[in-house]
Amino acid sequence: MQARNTKSPAAKPDFMARLMGSQRSWDTNLNLFLMALPGILLLLVFAYLPMLGLVIAFKDYRFAEGIFGSAWVGFENFRFLFGTDTAFRITRNTLGMNSIFIVTTTVGALAVAMLMNEVYKSRMSKYYQTMLFFPYFISWVIASYFVFAFLNGDGGIANQVIERLGGDPPSWYRSPQYWPLILTLAHIWNSIGFSSIVYLAGMLGISPELFEAAKIDGASKLQQIRYITLPLLYPLIIILVLLAIGRIFNADFGLFFFVPRDTAMLYSTTDVIDTFVYRSLVQLGNISMAAAAGFYQSTVGFVLVIAANWVVRKINQDYSLF
Amino acid sequence: MTVETRRVARSWNRYRTRALLGQWLVHGLLILIGLACLIPMLLVISISLSSEGALVKEGYKLWPVGFSTAAYDYILQQPGQMLRAYGVTGFVTIVGTGVGLLLSSMLAWPLARKDFRLRGALSFYVFFTLLFSGGMVPFYILVTRYLGLKDNILALILPYLVTAWYVLILRTSFAQLPTELLDAARIDGAGEWRIFFRIVLPLSKPVLATIGLFFVLRFWNDWFLALLFINKAVLYPLQYLLYVLMRNITFLASNPQTTGMPIPTQSARMALAVLAFGPALFSFLLLQKYFVRGITIGGLKG
Numbered sequence: 001m002q003a004r005n006t007k008s009p010a011a012k013p014d015f016m017a018r019l020m021g022s023q024r025s026w027d028t029n030l031n032l033f034l035m036a037l038p039g040i041l042l043l044l045v046f047a048y049l050p051m052l053g054l055v056i057a058f059k060d061y062r063f064a065e066g067i068f069g070s071a072w073v074g075f076e077n078f079r080f081l082f083g084t085d086t087a088f089r090i091t092r093n094t095l096g097m098n099s100i101f102i103v104t105t106t107v108g109a110l111a112v113a114m115l116m117n118e119v120y121k122s123r124m125s126k127y128y129q130t131m132l133f134f135p136y137f138i139s140w141v142i143a144s145y146f147v148f149a150f151l152n153g154d155g156g157i158a159n160q161v162i163e164r165l166g167g168d169p170p171s172w173y174r175s176p177q178y179w180p181l182i183l184t185l186a187h188i189w190n191s192i193g194f195s196s197i198v199y200l201a202g203m204l205g206i207s208p209e210l211f212e213a214a215k216i217d218g219a220s221k222l223q224q225i226r227y228i229t230l231p232l233l234y235p236l237i238i239i240l241v242l243l244a245i246g247r248i249f250n251a252d253f254g255l256f257f258f259v260p261r262d263t264a265m266l267y268s269t270t271d272v273i274d275t276f277v278y279r280s281l282v283q284l285g286n287i288s289m290a291a292a293a294g295f296y297q298s299t300v301g302f303v304l305v306i307a308a309n310w311v312v313r314k315i316n317q318d319y320s321l322f
Numbered sequence: 323m324t325v326e327t328r329r330v331a332r333s334w335n336r337y338r339t340r341a342l343l344g345q346w347l348v349h350g351l352l353i354l355i356g357l358a359c360l361i362p363m364l365l366v367i368s369i370s371l372s373s374e375g376a377l378v379k380e381g382y383k384l385w386p387v388g389f390s391t392a393a394y395d396y397i398l399q400q401p402g403q404m405l406r407a408y409g410v411t412g413f414v415t416i417v418g419t420g421v422g423l424l425l426s427s428m429l430a431w432p433l434a435r436k437d438f439r440l441r442g443a444l445s446f447y448v449f450f451t452l453l454f455s456g457g458m459v460p461f462y463i464l465v466t467r468y469l470g471l472k473d474n475i476l477a478l479i480l481p482y483l484v485t486a487w488y489v490l491i492l493r494t495s496f497a498q499l500p501t502e503l504l505d506a507a508r509i510d511g512a513g514e515w516r517i518f519f520r521i522v523l524p525l526s527k528p529v530l531a532t533i534g535l536f537f538v539l540r541f542w543n544d545w546f547l548a549l550l551f552i553n554k555a556v557l558y559p560l561q562y563l564l565y566v567l568m569r570n571i572t573f574l575a576s577n578p579q580t581t582g583m584p585i586p587t588q589s590a591r592m593a594l595a596v597l598a599f600g601p602a603l604f605s606f607l608l609l610q611k612y613f614v615r616g617i618t619i620g621g622l623k624g
Contacts, residue, residue, distance in 0.1 A: 035518065036444060
């Protein structure tokens with residue numbers, strides 16, 4: 001009797017506390033879920049529903065019948081897409097230009113980051129960063145005006161320079177052979193500030209003692225770069241390059257659409273998967289073709305991202321996306 | 323001074339001179355690269371301030387030829403379209419940034435909470451959208467046919483409100499808030515919403531500023547959604563208007579016959595570009611440090 005008396009007052013609050021606790025935890029979880037709900041729904045609509053919509057690549061899409069009403073056609077759309085030269089052209093341009101961008105931007109950004117690292121303590125370094133970073137804030141529509149100011153047939157700066165040197169300036173917007181170079185320059189211009197900051201952050205993380213020791217041993221600046229900076233940055237470089245390779249199937253639509261001003265005569269070097277999908281979809285209304293190319297891009301892109309991430313994970317788990 | 327010390331002093335001096343020369347070389351190179359980044363902008367400003375006649379005769383110059391503000395006068399006399407575009411872009415940017423920041427934070431905070439049961443599943447739900455996307459075609463059909471948002475200003479806002487990348491950066495930052503403060507608030511009986519609005523958000527001003535800036539730039543610079551969903555001229559945002567004008571400058575003159583004034587084609591086009599990037603440039607100069615911080619927090623690991 002006495003034992004029961006002593007036991008129950010002790011047990012009661014404990015039980016109550018547990019009940020209250022789980023009640024509170026239920027409340028907490030419910031409220032947190034409600035808080036997240038609008039975001040969850042927006043992602044559902046704008047990210048997940050389009051994933052399901054990829055099935056239209058296997059349908060003969062008719063606007064009136066919608067996605068569900070349109071008839072299945074199996075691989076017909078793909079046969080049509082890969083039966084043309086276009087599929088090869090857009091794949092080559094996308095992969096080719098993105099490869100050039102990866103190499104040039106990595107080398108350029110590393111070089112700029114090294115220069116910035118040398119003068120990091122100077123008051124000027126802030127101004128350099130601002131100047132280099134500025135293009136990143138400019139949309140491709142406006143950048144296309146910038147490029148136009150250089151390449152315009154009447155009065156463009158590039159033409160004036162070539163004429164001054166005694167050359168005969170080409171008609172840029174009619175000469176596809178120059179565009180890989182022009183697009184590469186535009187891409188470096190746009191991205192160098194951003195990319196160099198990531199590398200600079202990596203360099204600033206290197207212990208200064210290493211450089212002091214090297215200086216005492218009489219190592220020149222170039223030797224210090226070759227034997228200290230670069231080896232210590234390799235993991236970061238490899239990882240950023242691999243992640244870029246994971247996205248190699250996705251071109252920067254704005255760059256390839258606005259900078260060449262959507263000029264048909266330049267398509268042989270400037271048309272990429274993204275611009276082709278847009279043109280087929282909105283300008284030509286060829287939804288089946290656009291859907292097939294889009295499906296091709298989404299799935300190959302997904303495989304590449306997973307593969308690249310798998311490799312990154314092998315090298316260094318901290319840098320992998322998942 | 324012994325011979326030995328003199329020798330050391332000389333080699334030290336030589337070392338310093340070389341180091342100084344090297345420093346000047348680095349500064350010189352950086353100035354050149356920096357100018358290369360700025361020159362296109364300076365060129366466009368210079369063209370916009372040149373007189374049309376001089377441009378035709380002499381070509382574009384880095385310094386205005388035959389200085390004239392005729393291009394700006396012309397644009398300001400046809401303000402309808404330009405003002406409207408500013409209005410659309412301003413509205414989209416303000417509403418989009420405000421709502422986007424709020425909804426993204428509301429999604430990020432539960433994901434940062436260890437006691438939230440759905441944390442793992444929802445984190446994956448958000449993260450997966452970074453890896454795989456349905457692409458343009460299903461997105462276009464969804465918005466135009468099923469949501470019926472063609473030529474609707476909501477089509478310029480809704481798709482960008484929640485972006486996985488921003489949510490993950492916010493989550494990382496929220497997870498670092500001191501738990502003592504939150505526990506204290508809970509003991510005082512504050513509910514989850516109160517904690518979120520009164521403690522989490524005010525303590526996270528720096529990351530909110532960073533992500534807010536990302537949002538502002540994204541909405542201000544966006545042409546993509548208009549390219550897909552907007553046909554009506556009254557709903558053109560600024561960037562899209564610029565794209566249309568690049569192809570056809572006469573679009574600006576609502577009625578070219580009656581105005582009677584010849585259009586300063588070349589300079590007006592560039593003046594429009596200046597009017598469009600001016601505000602973006604200004605906000606960039608003010609807020610650059612937040613942006614750099616955002617890259618270094620979120621650049622690698624979400």
